[in-house]
Amino acid sequence: MVDFFDLVFSSSAIDFFIEQTNLYAQQQAGEDWDCNTDIVEMRAFIGMLFFIGVHRLPEMNNYFSQSWVLSTPEFSKRFTRRRWWQLWSNLHLADNTIPRPRPGQPGFNKLWKVQPLFDILLADFQEKYYIGQNVSVDEMMVKGKGKNPVKQYLPMKPIKRGTKIWALGCSCCAYMYNMQVYAGKVEGIVENGLAYRVVTDLCEPHLSEFNNHVVYLDNFFTSIPLSRHLESIGLHCVGTIRANRQEYPQCLKDTVLLRNLQTGEFHTAAVGRHIMSVWKDTKVVSFITNVLSFFLYLVFNVVFNHEGYIATITNVHPAKNNSTVTRKRKQDGTQTLRTSPSCVKDYNANMGAIDRSDQMRQPYGIDRESKRWWIRIFLFMLDIAMVNSHVIYTQWFKTLQCP
Ligand SMILES: [Zn+2]
Numbered sequence: 001m002v003d004f005f006d007l008v009f010s011s012s013a014i015d016f017f018i019e020q021t022n023l024y025a026q027q028q029a030g031e032d033w034d035c036n037t038d039i040v041e042m043r044a045f046i047g048m049l050f051f052i053g054v055h056r057l058p059e060m061n062n063y064f065s066q067s068w069v070l071s072t073p074e075f076s077k078r079f080t081r082r083r084w085w086q087l088w089s090n091l092h093l094a095d096n097t098i099p100r101p102r103p104g105q106p107g108f109n110k111l112w113k114v115q116p117l118f119d120i121l122l123a124d125f126q127e128k129y130y131i132g133q134n135v136s137v138d139e140m141m142v143k144g145k146g147k148n149p150v151k152q153y154l155p156m157k158p159i160k161r162g163t164k165i166w167a168l169g170c171s172c173c174a175y176m177y178n179m180q181v182y183a184g185k186v187e188g189i190v191e192n193g194l195a196y197r198v199v200t201d202l203c204e205p206h207l208s209e210f211n212n213h214v215v216y217l218d219n220f221f222t223s224i225p226l227s228r229h230l231e232s233i234g235l236h237c238v239g240t241i242r243a244n245r246q247e248y249p250q251c252l253k254d255t256v257l258l259r260n261l262q263t264g265e266f267h268t269a270a271v272g273r274h275i276m277s278v279w280k281d282t283k284v285v286s287f288i289t290n291v292l293s294f295f296l297y298l299v300f301n302v303v304f305n306h307e308g309y310i311a312t313i314t315n316v317h318p319a320k321n322n323s324t325v326t327r328k329r330k331q332d333g334t335q336t337l338r339t340s341p342s343c344v345k346d347y348n349a350n351m352g353a354i355d356r357s358d359q360m361r362q363p364y365g366i367d368r369e370s371k372r373w374w375i376r377i378f379l380f381m382l383d384i385a386m387v388n389s390h391v392i393y394t395q396w397f398k399t400l401q402c403p
Pocket residue numbers: 131132170171172173174175
């Protein structure tokens with residue numbers, strides 16, 4: 001397993017990390033610094049951070065306790081309390097003495113304290129694994145109050161205060177392939193909005209058009225201009241869409257149509273090659289896709305092949321092209337099949353990559369509070385590297401067909 005972790009947290013990442021930590025310790029006049037750290041010690045340090053994730057104690061000092069309730073002998077065998085705190089407090093990922101643009105100046109990066117390690121790790125993630133055809137984009141949150149320059153406040157989310165991370169992951173295995181920290185508005189790039197920029201940044205230039213990737217998105221991200229752009233770079237998309245989006249077909253907003261929609265029924269319309277369906281599940285939901293099934297391709301592409309021409313098909317249900325999704329009855333828990341546009345099934349099956357990565361990460365997450373805001377992002381990246389290496393590990397044994 002360690003070998004698999006080394007794949008995604010390679011020697012270039014760890015060497016950089018050691019160099020910056022030693023440099024910072026010396027810059028601090030070295031009073032509380034016994035000696036420079038090296039690869040053996042730093043690997044042990046990172047290993048112990050993962051140990052902390054598995055075996056959680058209220059405080060870091062507890063790991064050096066002799067009490068029979070708290071004691072973790074392996075921990076204190078490897079590190080003295082003094083050395084552990086030296087390493088922890090001198091951890092560093094960027095040289096403070098290099099002149100950088102200041103706030104307000106062009107090229108200023110709020111994330112300069114973590115960006116170098118972020119870049120090295122993402123390059124490792126992308127180089128070491130081929131993701132599958134279906135990918136999804138979503139947000140993740142890293143806890144973090146205090147003096148965090150990229151802090152977000154999201155009152156409706158389980159983690160209300162912290163750093164927002166945009167992520168692109170593989171739908172089949174939840175491997176995190178590309179990520180970006182949300183650092184607020186980017187000056188000068190506003191023409192298509194935040195969601196458009198995030199998705200294109202995460203996809204380009206990493207996803208190849210030759211692999212026929214399908215990007216699954218929720219209604220925060222989707223829009224017709226984005227679907228059009230993804231198509232222009234050889235990518236497909238499927239997602240839920242809000243009715244107030246630019247170019248959303250007027251006919252699908254029709255109040256009489258929506259009122260009369262029965263559960264399981266849907267209506268479909270197209271703007272060029274972008275197909276939108278409004279479907280009655282428990283509530284009315286709208287979907288967009290530019291993955292044309294053969295049936296829709298024939299109808300829309302042959303008959304209405306002018307970009308911008310809006311066509312509608314009503315009451316497609318129950319044509320052969322449709323599929324069904326399973327829904328549980330509340331009263332007795334029995335399952336029923338509900339007719340749906342074919343993209344709904346695909347969407348449900350492929351949208352959850354980021355949530356699944358979160359679920360794999362959280363039980364053993366290393367996350368600790370720290371006064372240095374970027375430490376939690378660093379620990380988050382260690383967690384992601386661990387989850388990714390676990391994905392490679394399981395896929396490797398699947399390929400070998402070992403039990
Ligand atoms: Zn996968």
